[in-house]
Every structure is written in C-alpha cells, then in structure tokens.
Amino acid sequence: MSQGSGFITERYIVNGDDFHAAGSASSAMKKLLRSIGVPPEAIRRAAICMYEGEINMVIHACGGEAEVSFDGEYITIHLADKGPGIENPQLALKEGYSTATDEIRELGFGAGMGLPNMKRNSDELEMESVLGEGTTIVMKIKV
Amino acid sequence: MTVQDLIKSLDLTVLSGDEEALSRPVTGGYCGDLLSWVMGRAPQDGAWFTIMSNLNVAAVAALTDISCVVLTEGVSPDPALLERARKENLALLQSPEGAFLLAGKLYAMLHG
Ligand SMILES: Nc1ncnc2c1ncn2[C@@H]1O[C@H](COP(=O)(O)OP(=O)(O)O)[C@@H](O)[C@H]1O
Ligand SMILES: [Mg+2]
16 A cells, blocks of 8 residues: 555455455455545445446456555546456446346346446446456546 | 334344444435345435345445345345354344335334
8 A cells, every 4th residue: 555645546356256255345445545534425436336346356257456546536446357358338337237147146246237336426437348358447436 | 313213113133233333323224135226226324124135235234334234024144244244343133024114114204
C-alpha cells in the first residue's frame, strides 16, 4: 500500500477457486477506504462495483487481480483477468443476461445484474475484452 | 426503530449479533434471494429478508451496510455463514414465517 499526499493505491488478488468465500477483496477495499475517510455513500457504491467485479472474476474467469486507487476526487477500480473473455460486451451489460451455470445460480449468483450494477454505481465504466485472453474493466466512482 | 425493536415486534430468533449490532437502526427493508439484486437494491440500514443461507450472504450484508439479515421460512444458516456472522458481528436473525408476512409487518411499522 502506498499512501501520501491524498492518494492511495492498493492491489488485491482475487482467488478463483472458492466462490463461497468471494468478497474478501471487496471487504478489504471497504476497510481501506473507510480508514482514509472516504464518505460512506461513495464507499458503498465502490463496494458494490468491486463485489460484482470480484464475483465475475471468480465465477466466469477463474480469478484475477484488482487495483484500487483514490486520488482525492475519484475512486478508480481496475480489474483484470485472464479468463475466456466476453463475446458480446454490449449484450453482457444488459440486465438479466447471464451465462452462469445452475450450480452458480443455486448460490444466488447469475441473475445477470452484475455488470448493470457496476454501470449504475460507477460514474465511468470501460470494458475491454478479448476472447481467449481475458477481460479488463476500469470503473471510476466520483467522491 | 432498531434491530432490537424489530426482533421484539416480529418475534425473531437471534443467531448472532451483540448489543451493538442489535442497536443499529432499521429504516427500510428488502426481500430477495438473488445476490446481485440485493447488492444493487437493498437500502443502507435496511432489514434483508431471504431464504439464502450460504456464506455469500455475510459478504453482501456487510458490503451493502444493511442492518440485519432475517432468514425466513425457518431456514437455518450454513455453518460457515453462522461462523462468519459471529466473527463480523452481523445481526443474523431467523423466523419460521415467510418474507411476505415479515416485510409486511415491518412496512406497517415504518409507514403505517
Ligand atoms: N470477467 C468476466 N470474464 C468472462 N465473462 C464475463 C466476465 N464478467 C462477466 N462476464 C459475462 O457477462 C455475463 C453477464 O455478467 P453479469 O451481469 O455480472 O451477470 P452474471 O454474473 O450474473 O451472469 C456473464 O454471465 C458472463 O457471460
Ligand atoms: Mg456477475
């Protein structure tokens, strides 16, 4: 963790083999943002974005990495995985679209609301996905 | 209204949560079992009524800042959820009743 003159950056590894325990990177991020005094409303939106991104990396991409930074104005969440990629990103952003398996759905995931939640709770969302190579998502949350 | 008031009014069983957790305010609620819907729609300081009982419930509860989880229809938490709820001091509650009745009563108390 680097901290100083109003900005902060932290990296998290998102483990791909345990979706029962998913959410640990999001909780750690929430604690960090709280500790540096980011307003609760912005933390809440960031936590929703990060959790959905984290869950997606776990259930669709065998895990990945997250980098979170705060520059005093924006919380930026950068997610990167080496999963299968998203065939049609525009379609994936639609409410209800999901390729999750029944096993995943039984756990309460796979409602196809993850990416829409990320879009709604961030002020900017950029997604880049290459089939067979992976997906990168950058979200900015204005504080 | 606090979580403690809700417990009394709805006759809920407390599975975890100390005095501090039970003194949190309840200002709304949400019913649902699909985690992304709850994640996206549950209000801060709300009571969440669900039959979902796995570990992910604790993560969603903590990240959305809801004030308590009410397991409905007599559902028991998975051991991992109960353990996490105790560790994180989450107000985890239980009722034999369904979400319709419980949330209806809460609605009447808040807005009736
Ligand atoms: N990191 C990712 N890697 C590969 N595919 C993904 C990723 N994130 C999302 N997707 C695809 O986009 C779809 C929609 O995602 P989302 O809105 O989060 O819904 P859900 O996760 O409930 O299926 C997923 O079902 C999946 O096909
Ligand atoms: Mg998702």
